[in-house]
Amino acid sequence: MTDAPAAVAGAIVEADAVSKDYGGRRVVRDVTFTLRRAECLGLLGPNGAGKTTTIRMITCFTAPTAGALTVLGRPVVAGNHAAIKTRLGIVQQEESLDPDLSVEKNLLVFASYFGIPRRTAAERTDALVRFAALAEHRTARIGTLSGGMRRRLMLARALLNDPALLVLDEPTTGLDPQARRLVWERIRSLKRQGTTILLTTHYMDEAAELCDRVLIMDDGRIIAEGPPDALVASHVGSEVIAVYVGDAPAAMRPALDRLAHGPWRTEHVGDVLYIYLRDTDFPTGLLAALDGVAITRRGATLEDVFLTLTGHALRD
């Protein structure tokens, strides 16, 4: 075992210029960041940005090609994998519950992988079944559970070893709004207890709701970092106006030109003109000239930051 004191006090994860190559292609490039104790850090980015690969390196599923990666005070090298994973809770993207076992047996068997004594495992199973709001389904087989229940069980399973770091890879993908909110509520209650969380998501509202800080990745690099509010304020501003110019008759061309060339940032995406406002002194009269054109005006969000930084092009 190689034990190294963490360079940053209270650092749970420290990545220093970490890179990963797959088949000669660099999918993570010189990623440097710190995850502090009791922090909830979001890893955002389009498909192929390198989020999941970063998570796989932190969780000892794949080795970095270059750079230094320290998790829970230990360098991520083969000899440390078991010691690190003993203290990790991981909710993977794919559902991986045991279909032949009941809810309760899923937890008990999973606890045994950590070598948790039977009695402790039974107590934690009791508590976690309630935490996951599955008390009435203890003896149910996995096949009979809804998507939301399964995801909550995956979350409960990741908490069996009382992890020092909880890693959630797209924890609410595919869930309906009610099920998502229940998962969020559970995650918030973990945050209140001081659990350190690393999460990836494609939902910007989820990241804004749960994360103290987010990293936005694109093409393997970290391109922005900070608390969601601060990122919104610095990259987008306070408000966004969307003008659906596709419907606008030719007579409105001058009015649209004035909109597109004001002292504010604009962007044309498809048939929509976006106007990003840093403060509210926008002459509303400009919009009055566009009678009959659909216009929405709303507060700026993390999604605007994301699209501003990573562009609107599809990543297939």
Place this chain on the structure above:
Amino acid sequence: MLPTRRAFRIWRRDLESWKRYAPSFFVAALSEPIFYLLAIGYGLGRFVVPIDGTSYATFLAPGMIAFTAMNTATFETTFGSFTRMTQQHTYAAILATPCSIADVVAGDILWAATKSAVSVGFVLVVTALCGLLGSPLAVALLPVGFLVGLLFGALGMVVTARAPSYDFFNYYFTLVISVMFLFSGVFFPLDSLPRWARVFAWFLPLTHAVDIARALATGVLHRALVVDFAWIVVVAAVAFVLGERWVRARVLP
């Protein structure tokens, strides 16, 4: 990499999830040897001249014991392990804990060998009741069944590691398992074959399992048994090392 004691936790998982299928397993383990004995041992056997002075059913019984061990373990680490590795993502889930790929692979193989030993137990009971076992040494076929289970469990894992889909197992079952089933001395003595065929059969691991089973069932021990055991252990060890490496390359790229 080598497995640790954590492999037994995986064995335990396999046992827990198998409980649901236990009834069908026991029905198959009991009925299959009975049907084989009736159809081939006694049915076909009536038209066969006595082999080495014994009835055909007596000749067939140890062979059945060996191929039962092979079949049981092979199904477990092909279809069973493949399902856990791909469809159910069980391997990925376990790898989020201190258990390693070596533990998972070893646990699955140990479980396959356990099932083999249990299946062999059923065949032993059936063949003993029919008076086809000539020696109390036959009891030693339980641990031998376990060993043969380790061998074929490990071989199955090698195939599973590289299988793109379930269909791929058709190649393994028809080109490898069936060949062993038919040409390893289960149904007829290999001495009667031309030399090249005997050499070919020697390399088939099941040939050695059948040889050991026949020696213990009849109580006629001979020196070549040491070679039989050695070959089984060598093939099992090589298959484990290869299987572990290939499963790791697949699950943890």
